Amino acid sequence: MLIGLVTALGRQFISFLSYFGKTTQLHLSIWRGLLTGRLGYRVTVQQLAEIGVNSLAIAVVTLLLSGMVIGYHMSVQAGKLGVSELVGWFVSETMCRELGPVLVAFVVAARVGSAMAAELGSMRVTEQIDALRAMATDPVDYLVLPRYVACLVMVPLLVFIGDIVGVTGGYVMAVLSPSINQTVYFDSLPGNLEVWTVVAGVIKAAFFGMIIALVGCHQGLTCRRASEDVGRATTRSVVYSIMLVYAANLVLTTILYPK
Amino acid sequence: MAESNRPIIRACDLVYRAEETAMADGREFQVILDGMSFEVHRGEVFGIMGMSGAGKTSVLRLLMGLVQPTSGDIEVLGRSIIGLPEYELNRIREQMGMCFQYAALLDSMTVADNVAFALRRRSHLSRQEIERKVEEHLERVGMSGTGNQMPAELSGGMKKRVGIARALITEPQVILYDEPSAGLDPIMASVIDNLIVGLRDEFGMTSVVVTHEVEELFGISDRVMMIYQGKVVACDTPEALRGTDNPYVQQFVRGQAHGPIAV
Ligand SMILES: Nc1ncnc2c1ncn2[C@@H]1O[C@H](COP(=O)(O)OP(=O)(O)OP(=O)(O)O)[C@@H](O)[C@H]1O
Numbered sequence: 066m067l068i069g070l071v072t073a074l075g076r077q078f079i080s081f082l083s084y085f086g087k088t089t090q091l092h093l094s095i096w097r098g099l100l101t102g103r104l105g106y107r108v109t110v111q112q113l114a115e116i117g118v119n120s121l122a123i124a125v126v127t128l129l130l131s132g133m134v135i136g137y138h139m140s141v142q143a144g145k146l147g148v149s150e151l152v153g154w155f156v157s158e159t160m161c162r163e164l165g166p167v168l169v170a171f172v173v174a175a176r177v178g179s180a181m182a183a184e185l186g187s188m189r190v191t192e193q194i195d196a197l198r199a200m201a202t203d204p205v206d207y208l209v210l211p212r213y214v215a216c217l218v219m220v221p222l223l224v225f226i227g228d229i230v231g232v233t234g235g236y237v238m239a240v241l242s243p244s245i246n247q248t249v250y251f252d253s254l255p256g257n258l259e260v261w262t263v264v265a266g267v268i269k270a271a272f273f274g275m276i277i278a279l280v281g282c283h284q285g286l287t288c289r290r291a292s293e294d295v296g297r298a299t300t301r302s303v304v305y306s307i308m309l310v311y312a313a314n315l316v317l318t319t320i321l322y323p324k
Numbered sequence: 325m326a327e328s329n330r331p332i333i334r335a336c337d338l339v340y341r342a343e344e345t346a347m348a349d350g351r352e353f354q355v356i357l358d359g360m361s362f363e364v365h366r367g368e369v370f371g372i373m374g375m376s377g378a379g380k381t382s383v384l385r386l387l388m389g390l391v392q393p394t395s396g397d398i399e400v401l402g403r404s405i406i407g408l409p410e411y412e413l414n415r416i417r418e419q420m421g422m423c424f425q426y427a428a429l430l431d432s433m434t435v436a437d438n439v440a441f442a443l444r445r446r447s448h449l450s451r452q453e454i455e456r457k458v459e460e461h462l463e464r465v466g467m468s469g470t471g472n473q474m475p476a477e478l479s480g481g482m483k484k485r486v487g488i489a490r491a492l493i494t495e496p497q498v499i500l501y502d503e504p505s506a507g508l509d510p511i512m513a514s515v516i517d518n519l520i521v522g523l524r525d526e527f528g529m530t531s532v533v534v535t536h537e538v539e540e541l542f543g544i545s546d547r548v549m550m551i552y553q554g555k556v557v558a559c560d561t562p563e564a565l566r567g568t569d570n571p572y573v574q575q576f577v578r579g580q581a582h583g584p585i586a587v
């Protein structure tokens with residue numbers, strides 16, 4: 066019984082290490098490609114547009130509603146504590162430090178990362194990846210680099226937009242409570258919210274973008290040659306990237322927001 | 325002198341096992357090629373025939389460096405391709421072309437973009453120049469005017485011909501055809517056959533043609549190799565193979581259900 070459990074855990078651990086090794090390898094080839102100038106301009110612009118179109122609306126809605134919920138809670142609690150004039154600041158700290166980066170990462174992982182896994186996976190099944198290689202084109206250069214760069218740029222941008230939308234959402238709920246008037250909410254930001262708080266959140270987002278593109282592309286490029294497995298790779302890409310975003314978030318938070 | 329006599333492709337004792345099937349049917353792996361040696365000379369049409377599942381496609385994938393053999397050596401254009409990193413392989417692949425059995429067109433771009441793909445990435449031709457070459461190559465395979473269509477709008481045989489145009493456009497030294505005329509009507513099939521022979525006569529292009537259509541293959545090939553159970557059964561000129569008393573070849577060429585090849 067116990068031995069069985071230990072074996073199972075050991076196997077999980079080893080498969081995690083091997084997964085980590087393989088994605089790291091892909092990550093190295095990506096950077097080798099980027100540093101040797103093999104990023105295609107046109108395909109990158111295409112990917113940037115695609116990510117923007119796919120995720121902007123849903124990211125905005127997500128952050129707006131979350132901001133409203135946080136704004137509601139904060140104004141009630143702050144009212145009890147008698148610090149209603151600080152609600153705007155509280156909401157913006159919450160959004161910029163955690164909710165903005167993490168929620169946008171989830172949205173992008175679900176919309177964009179999964180699409181990458183599905184697209185590359187079906188290209189693999191239909192031998193299009195082999196066709197690229199036969200045409201002397203490295204699939205990592207042609208397919209992965211533009212997606213990686215697009216995520217690296219777009220996720221932070223979406224987070225920045227999301228932060229603003231979220232804080233505005235908080236405002237909408239906060240002004241409904243009697244103790245907060247229309248100017249005090251935003252007046253609490255200057256002098257309290259530090260630039261670094263926002264910047265560090267955006268930096269976290271850049272790392273999340275890397276994780277999403279890396280995991281999505283890796284799942285697509287390595288899925289087995291069956292339509293069924295394309296489906297599995299797609300789901301796996303979402304699960305893995307969300308898990309890795311959680312873990313990275315913990316590490317990055319302690320580094321970027323020292324006590 | 326030694327340079328021109330040197331075979332353009334040389335395979336030495338190739339063994340290829342598919343590790344992917346491991347444990348699917350109890351066996352550990354399936355032996356697909358089991359010690360295979362052959363040479364392709366510059367400027368010839370080299371035919372490979374064998375039963376369905378004999379490993380013909382696998383041979384082409386090995387020659388292209390898309391998969392690595394379990395053991396053995398492959399030399400292409402005077403260079404061993406075993407264990408080469410992808411970017412080195414790509415330097416050799418630039419001199420080669422491959423037509424996939426199921427065309428493998430990039431389905432998110434138009435026919436014209438597919439055909440132009442390699443030129444756009446590697447040559448410094450102007451846009452008009454590329455457009456002209458694309459149209460010229462589509463015409464060669466009887467597909468002119470289809471440039472703006474998407475691959476999904478084409479029939480299987482049409483896709484295959486676009487795949488041929490795509491492989492030819494860079495004017496490679498060696499071109500590998502995987503069943504170029506399977507699924508084509510007799511007229512189109514003979515257009516493609518003439519194209520293959522024409523490229524050899526006009527430009528000295530080397531072709532490796534895989535098919536199980538014996539008559540077609542004998543019609544265009546300078547030499548034909550037959551593979552069975554992962555080994556080379558015979559490799560000779562079409563005339564010699566017709567007259568051979570090798571029972572495997574005889575059975576295959578005549579298309580008999582009974583003989584040494586068990587079905
Ligand atoms: N990736 C793979 N994993 C496992 N087995 C494979 C793989 N690819 C091919 N095979 C096996 O290798 C053998 C040869 O396959 P291959 O595609 O080379 O045959 P072929 O001669 O091209 O057949 P056909 O004329 O039907 O196209 C088959 O028995 C097939 O089952």
Ligand SMILES: [Mg+2]
Nearest residue numbers: 380381425502
């Ligand atoms: Mg085949």
